[in-house]
Amino acid sequence: MYSALFTHVLRRLDPEVAHHLAFRAIRFAAATPLLEPLLRRSLAASGPPVAVLGRTFPGAFGLAAGFDKDGVGVRGLTMLGFAFVEVGTVTPAAQPGNDRPRSFREVDQRALRNRMGFNNEGAAALGDRLRRLRATPAGRGFVVGVNIGKNKVTSAQDAPADYATCARLTAPWADYLVVNVSSPNTPGLRDLQSTDQLRPVLVAAREGADAVTAPGSVPLLVKIAPDLADEDVDAVADLVLELGLDGVVAVNTTIAHDLGPGGLSGPPLLARGLAVVRRLRARLGDGPTIMGVGGVTTADDARAYLAAGADVVQGWTGFIYEGPFWASRINRALAADRTGAAR
Numbered sequence: 001m002y003s004a005l006f007t008h009v010l011r012r013l014d015p016e017v018a019h020h021l022a023f024r025a026i027r028f029a030a031a032t033p034l035l036e037p038l039l040r041r042s043l044a045a046s047g048p049p050v051a052v053l054g055r056t057f058p059g060a061f062g063l064a065a066g067f068d069k070d071g072v073g074v075r076g077l078t079m080l081g082f083a084f085v086e087v088g089t090v091t092p093a094a095q096p097g098n099d100r101p102r103s104f105r106e107v108d109q110r111a112l113r114n115r116m117g118f119n120n121e122g123a124a125a126l127g128d129r130l131r132r133l134r135a136t137p138a139g140r141g142f143v144v145g146v147n148i149g150k151n152k153v154t155s156a157q158d159a160p161a162d163y164a165t166c167a168r169l170t171a172p173w174a175d176y177l178v179v180n181v182s183s184p185n186t187p188g189l190r191d192l193q194s195t196d197q198l199r200p201v202l203v204a205a206r207e208g209a210d211a212v213t214a215p216g217s218v219p220l221l222v223k224i225a226p227d228l229a230d231e232d233v234d235a236v237a238d239l240v241l242e243l244g245l246d247g248v249v250a251v252n253t254t255i256a257h258d259l260g261p262g263g264l265s266g267p268p269l270l271a272r273g274l275a276v277v278r279r280l281r282a283r284l285g286d287g288p289t290i291m292g293v294g295g296v297t298t299a300d301d302a303r304a305y306l307a308a309g310a311d312v313v314q315g316w317t318g319f320i321y322e323g324p325f326w327a328s329r330i331n332r333a334l335a336a337d338r339t340g341a342a343r
Contacts, residue, residue, distance in 0.1 A: 224250055
């Protein structure tokens with residue numbers, strides 16, 4: 001049914017328009033008194049919990065940043081089976097992002113290409129929305145990460161202050177924070193992955209979170225690009241250990257394509273994502289958490305990330321192509337694996 005809807009309706013719409021329409025439908029379903037509990041009972045992640053980052057995740061598969069930039073749909077997305085939701089990327093000040101069109105389907109590869117440019121309502125708005133979510137019993141039970149970035153107009157020199165501001169405005173209501181220095185769609189952002197520029201950014205984010213929460217109580221991770229050379233992946237891993245960071249999210253979108261401007265996500269990322277995760281795990285040992293993301297379409301793809309050394313897995317391009325029951329299918333398959341392993 002979803003395949004026909006995608007082929008005959010959604011595929012004919014501009015990708016960004018289709019995204020907003022589908023997201024509106026998810027939020028409507030989550031706000032419908034009889035429908036929401038029915039869907040949640042049928043689809044929500046269940047099974048043996050996963051202990052990650054000092055938290056209890058209801059499953060191993062969650063939604064990557066970029067789908068819900070402003071934290072408006074956490075209830076609906078968990079209803080559909082995502083075990084956790086990473087909102088953002090959020091910046092200190094609201095910004096419109098890049099000019100449209102800025103989202104493109106690469107249907108032959110079941111991939112997406114985007115040059116969104118961190119369009120969002122700003123960290124204060126997100127923090128307020130998460131505060132209201134956490135004020136409800138159900139909202140306190142959701143696992144929500146916050147992905148933070150810098151504004152487009154902020155120089156590399158001033159970037160640490162942007163990350164500190166985002167952390168300060170969102171940390172009280174986040175289960176974890178992710179420092180995004182790997183999007184290809186903000187000029188100069190990926191330069192912050194070099195360790196001499198990354199160190200002050202990570203330190204500032206930690207200080208921003210610690211200023212409003214118990215020191216070290218909100219886990220801090222860094223998200224890296226698949227296009228880093230292996231030695232640069234090693235350098236980031238060494239910095240994570242040096243600073244006592246809680247983990248790494250690997251990987252972001254790739255610019256290693258000739259399809260046009262923007263970062264590519266989906267199946268073309270899978271092989272490199274797995275390689276980066278394997279390399280990180282070998283370098284980091286058993287300590288810091290690794291969230292594997294990039295090219296996950298099936299439960300077998302998620303299993304491959306876990307086998308490579310990831311503790312949990314994220315995705316969202318597959319959501320576009322596989323439909324609303326996608327996350328539930330993957331989490332149920334992974335839960336069955338954990339149940340079988342425990343016997």
